[in-house]
Amino acid sequence: MAVSVVVVSLTFTLCILCHLVAGEFAASLTGNFELHRRSPEDSLCAQLIRPAGYTCSEYTVQTSDGYLLALQRVSSLRPGYLREQRGHPVLLQHGLFMAGDGWFLNSPEQSLGFILADHGFDVWVGNVRGTRWSHGHTSLSEEDREFWDWSWQELALHDLAGIIQYINSMTNSKLFVVGHSQGTIMSFAAFTQPEIVEMVEAAALLSPISYLDHISAPFVLRLVNMHLDQMILAMGIHQLNFRSDWGINLLDSLCDGHLDCNDMLTSITGENCCFNISRMDFYLKYEPHPSSSKNLRHLFQMIRKGTFCKYDYGKIKNLIVYGWLKPPVFDLSHIPKSLPLWIAYGGNDALADVTDVQHTLKELRSSPELLYLENYGHVDFILSWKAKEDIYDHMIGFFKSLGNYGSS
Numbered sequence: 001m002a003v004s005v006v007v008v009s010l011t012f013t014l015c016i017l018c019h020l021v022a023g024e025f026a027a028s029l030t031g032n033f034e035l036h037r038r039s040p041e042d043s044l045c046a047q048l049i050r051p052a053g054y055t056c057s058e059y060t061v062q063t064s065d066g067y068l069l070a071l072q073r074v075s076s077l078r079p080g081y082l083r084e085q086r087g088h089p090v091l092l093q094h095g096l097f098m099a100g101d102g103w104f105l106n107s108p109e110q111s112l113g114f115i116l117a118d119h120g121f122d123v124w125v126g127n128v129r130g131t132r133w134s135h136g137h138t139s140l141s142e143e144d145r146e147f148w149d150w151s152w153q154e155l156a157l158h159d160l161a162g163i164i165q166y167i168n169s170m171t172n173s174k175l176f177v178v179g180h181s182q183g184t185i186m187s188f189a190a191f192t193q194p195e196i197v198e199m200v201e202a203a204a205l206l207s208p209i210s211y212l213d214h215i216s217a218p219f220v221l222r223l224v225n226m227h228l229d230q231m232i233l234a235m236g237i238h239q240l241n242f243r244s245d246w247g248i249n250l251l252d253s254l255c256d257g258h259l260d261c262n263d264m265l266t267s268i269t270g271e272n273c274c275f276n277i278s279r280m281d282f283y284l285k286y287e288p289h290p291s292s293s294k295n296l297r298h299l300f301q302m303i304r305k306g307t308f309c310k311y312d313y314g315k316i317k318n319l320i321v322y323g324w325l326k327p328p329v330f331d332l333s334h335i336p337k338s339l340p341l342w343i344a345y346g347g348n349d350a351l352a353d354v355t356d357v358q359h360t361l362k363e364l365r366s367s368p369e370l371l372y373l374e375n376y377g378h379v380d381f382i383l384s385w386k387a388k389e390d391i392y393d394h395m396i397g398f399f400k401s402l403g404n405y406g407s408s
């Protein structure tokens with residue numbers, strides 16, 4: 001076992017090094033910028049949402065640390081509607097290696113973004129820094145190492161905070177937040193902050209994550225055990241992009257003979273009951289989106305240590321950055337008891353493990369409404385072909401139970 005891990009690490013390291021030497025890494029980065037060049041057609045509204053017959057507009061949110069995030073606003077209002085007819089605002093916050101497109105990848109009858117719009121909600125779609133839709137900064141370029149110097153704690157305290165504040169000021173209203181996976185990590189962390197949570201009416205969390213120490217996904221555990229996070233940072237790789245030549249080579253070398261990559265998705269997310277395999281090519285047009293190596297490292301720290309806290313720089317730098325040897329924790333008991341929460345989790349979810357979900361629930365002061373789906377894996381919560389009846393109808397019932405929100 002130990003030997004095979006070492007062999008994999010060596011193979012992998014050699015492979016990366018030879019590509020670095022061959023200059024292919026630099027070439028792949030350049031190719032990647034092509035993909036990221038913006039034109040009016042290269043927007044989420046133009047590509048996925050308007051073609052389905054929905055009204056969609058694009059906004060740019062500037063975070064307090066200078067990132068420029070794309071935010072879409074979607075409704076199914078016919079032309080000639082009155083602005084006052086807009087329903088209650090709902091923010092959709094995607095997970096790791098995904099972006100706002102993830103909420104619109106199935107048919108309008110199956111996808112949460114479209115379904116909420118059909119129910120009259122004023123749907124806002126978040127896209128975190130570094131994703132295909134949100135890659136600008138006031139002073140940094142993607143080539144700069146500092147551009148990728150963040151983890152989910154910045155996504156929570158700058159991106160999510162900035163997005164929530166923007167919607168709040170545009171609509172003059174508190175909003176509903178829907179998060180999936182990393183979107184729930186961001187939500188839990190942000191909701192511990194009084195100045196953010198006061199703008200939130202209620203939240204629905206899909207595959208909720210705050211603790212990760214019971215993660216069971218074999219592929220992820222393999223990467224954790226071989227210290228992939230430390231390795232890529234030590235090699236000076238700060239952007240984590242599986243669409244680059246470099247990222248594809250990495251996956252190839254990891255998979256070579258050691259793991260059945262025919263079922264890579266299952267070995268990362270758990271067995272998904274209702275994944276429409278014939279849409280795979282379409283999904284791969286959009287996913288995966290880039291993230292940062294530092295973010296991966298932060299997530300791996302959570303898996304190794306079982307903590308829900310800020311990024312661990314090591315004792316000395318922690319002392320400088322945080323004034324304490326250990327990184328400060330995000331204390332779930334600081335989330336106000338008065339915030340209505342609705343949580344859906346799955347028995348086959350290899351990332352949001354049931355034991356970890358129970359740990360999260362124990363630390364919350366409120367008792368969220370729970371929906372347990374025994375045969376749901378991590379991706380089913382977004383892409384299941386029957387998520388509407390299994391999950392979304394219940395979620396919408398929860399939102400509507402809180403007051404006279406939305407209309408049909």
Ligand SMILES: *[C@@H]1O[C@H](CO)[C@@H](O)[C@H](O)[C@H]1NC(C)=O
Nearest residue numbers: 107110276277278279282385
């Ligand atoms: C699966 O995807 C195919 C191709 O887009 C589509 O024709 C089919 O209706 C989908 N199946 C279900 C159950 O939604």
